[in-house]
Amino acid sequence: MIALTRRYEFPAAHLLVQPLLSDAENRRLYGKCANPNGHGHNYGVEVTVSGRVDSLSGRIAEPHTLDEIFDERVRARFAHRNLNDDPAFADRVPTAENIAQVIHDELAAAIGERTGARLVRVRVQETRRNSFVYGVMA
Numbered sequence: 508m509i510a511l512t513r514r515y516e517f518p519a520a521h522l523l524v525q526p527l528l529s530d531a532e533n534r535r536l537y538g539k540c541a542n543p544n545g546h547g548h549n550y551g552v553e554v555t556v557s558g559r560v561d562s563l564s565g566r567i568a569e570p571h572t573l574d575e576i577f578d579e580r581v582r583a584r585f586a587h588r589n590l591n592d593d594p595a596f597a598d599r600v601p602t603a604e605n606i607a608q609v610i611h612d613e614l615a616a617a618i619g620e621r622t623g624a625r626l627v628r629v630r631v632q633e634t635r636r637n638s639f640v641y642g643v644m645a
């Protein structure tokens with residue numbers, strides 16, 4: 508298998524609160540990430556696609572097409588926003604795990620339709636110590 512990984516960044520704010528839990532339980536579960544005013548991250552996102560290498564171009568997918576899709580589907584929607592306000596997080600906490608899944612689901616169909624490649628993995632780097640992968644792990 509051959510794969511292409513493209514890396515992006517976008518800044519966004521979030522607040523980790525599970526509405527089904529009490530304030531004390533949220534503080535215990537999420538610590539500082541449950542502080543009421545929220546906080547920001549510069550999210551790093553790696554998008555990995557796999558597919559057949561085109562015999563003419565020698566490529567799996569055109570990187571600029573991936574960039575367009577990312578800008579349209581992720582950056583335009585989430586950058587410089589509060590993720591808690593987005594409908595995608597109306598019924599799930601905007602943890603990096605859930606952010607990775609939402610980004611995957613936003614990108615998958617468009618990548619399949621417009622590049623001929625298949626989205627296999629989205630990795631979200633939230634801090635220098637934490638990153639999260641949704642999709643094929645190996």
Ligand code: NI
Pocket residue numbers: 521540546547548
């Ligand atoms: Ni955070």
